[in-house]
Amino acid sequence: MFNRLKNIGPGALVAAAFIGPGTVTACSLAGSKFGYALLWALAISTIATIVLQEMAARAGLVTRKGLAELIKAAIPAPWIRKAMLIIVFSAIVIGNAAYEAGNLTGGVLGLQAIISEETVAREIWLLLLGFLAATLLYIGNYKILERVLVVLVILMSLTFIITALTSSPDWLAIASGLFTFQRPEDSLLSILGLVGTTVVPYNLFLHASIVQKKWSSPSDLPAVKFDTGMSIMLGGLVSMAVLLCAVPLAGSTLENAGDLARGLEPLLGSYARYFLGIGLFAAGLTSAITAPLAAGYVAAGCFGWGNSMRTGKFRIVWAAVLFMGIGVAFLRLKPLEIIQFAQIANGLLLPLIAGVLLWVMNNKNLLGKHKNNLLQNMLGGSVFLFSCFLGAKGIWKVFMG
Numbered sequence: 178m179f180n181r182l183k184n185i186g187p188g189a190l191v192a193a194a195f196i197g198p199g200t201v202t203a204c205s206l207a208g209s210k211f212g213y214a215l216l217w218a219l220a221i222s223t224i225a226t227i228v229l230q231e232m233a234a235r236a237g238l239v240t241r242k243g244l245a246e247l248i249k250a251a252i253p254a255p256w257i258r259k260a261m262l263i264i265v266f267s268a269i270v271i272g273n274a275a276y277e278a279g280n281l282t283g284g285v286l287g288l289q290a291i292i293s294e295e296t297v298a299r300e301i302w303l304l305l306l307g308f309l310a311a312t313l314l315y316i317g318n319y320k321i322l323e324r325v326l327v328v329l330v331i332l333m334s335l336t337f338i339i340t341a342l343t344s345s346p347d348w349l350a351i352a353s354g355l356f357t358f359q360r361p362e363d364s365l366l367s368i369l370g371l372v373g374t375t376v377v378p379y380n381l382f383l384h385a386s387i388v389q390k391k392w393s394s395p396s397d398l399p400a401v402k403f404d405t406g407m408s409i410m411l412g413g414l415v416s417m418a419v420l421l422c423a424v425p426l427a428g429s430t431l432e433n434a435g436d437l438a439r440g441l442e443p444l445l446g447s448y449a450r451y452f453l454g455i456g457l458f459a460a461g462l463t464s465a466i467t468a469p470l471a472a473g474y475v476a477a478g479c480f481g482w483g484n485s486m487r488t489g490k491f492r493i494v495w496a497a498v499l500f501m502g503i504g505v506a507f508l509r510l511k512p513l514e515i516i517q518f519a520q521i522a523n524g525l526l527l528p529l530i531a532g533v534l535l536w537v538m539n540n541k542n543l544l545g546k547h548k549n550n551l552l553q554n555m556l557g558g559s560v561f562l563f564s565c566f567l568g569a570k571g572i573w574k575v576f577m578g
Contacts, residue, residue: 186391188408197464198283203370208423213354222375223413225560237385244385245478272526273468277502284461290454307503310465333456334415341421378530379471469495527564
């Protein structure tokens, strides 16, 4: 077991990517508005993430190709292949731009929580964070800083778990929230947000690419499955802990990191604001790097550019996602609304990406004996249908009221 834990890698990076500002925001809003009632949505989302990320990792390891390259290889008809790649590329770029706005906004919320005096304008913080993310992506040597940020996110995560366990939670209500599938009035967009913050479409493309850097052959599949399952399960528990911490804020209006920090006060007292601020800043900057990076990998796979981060075309893609994110974040919307919109956008994009992945995983020419078996198809099909149902309901809610 110790050797397995030492071998944790890409799964932990994926988990760190989805435990960002959006997770803190979406889970806090759900907990403060609906109490324990939506815990089931996080549980199902965690299971769905494990199912889809295992498929993406298995595909990347067995074929030594990125997910976009596999889509190209799986479609024989040129016009269908071209149309599908355009749809996937557009969906990931648009989704990541929205997600990037949430990442940067979350990082700014963290900084504003640490420096309570509004001596620096929000726009200045956005530009500084954008510049830092762009610098790290441009030089491609951000691993040391990324490890530091992941450590900060882990510290924040441990704090949420400890706080949740020490704040006298109602265990019967938690059990009810996990297993009775309640759907309070006006909770649909919150459910979609919880799914979108956990099952992140761009993480599928990122996982398929980075798993190749950690392992080299299909014989490593057991290690890949353990890494994926353990990391994402722990990430799901952290998300649930964030929700539990926000339950005491029922009836409150959450507008900034100071409001969210009140959920940490039972453990950290007056330091909660600063601790959450550091965590949000760390989570925001880490995710602000991974979202454009994933878009670059998608573009490279779609157009055959190779996987080097240093090519001009690769840099143009991540720069476009980053600057679109800055542009959306510059709009005079409430910060938490921007982050919540990013999660809802992810939830709406999920059916497309999940359907494409499930189809690729059944291609015997690409995966041989490692293609999906019956159980994997049943699980993947259930995730796809669930995401389609939620996506359709979400679109109806947004446009029909």
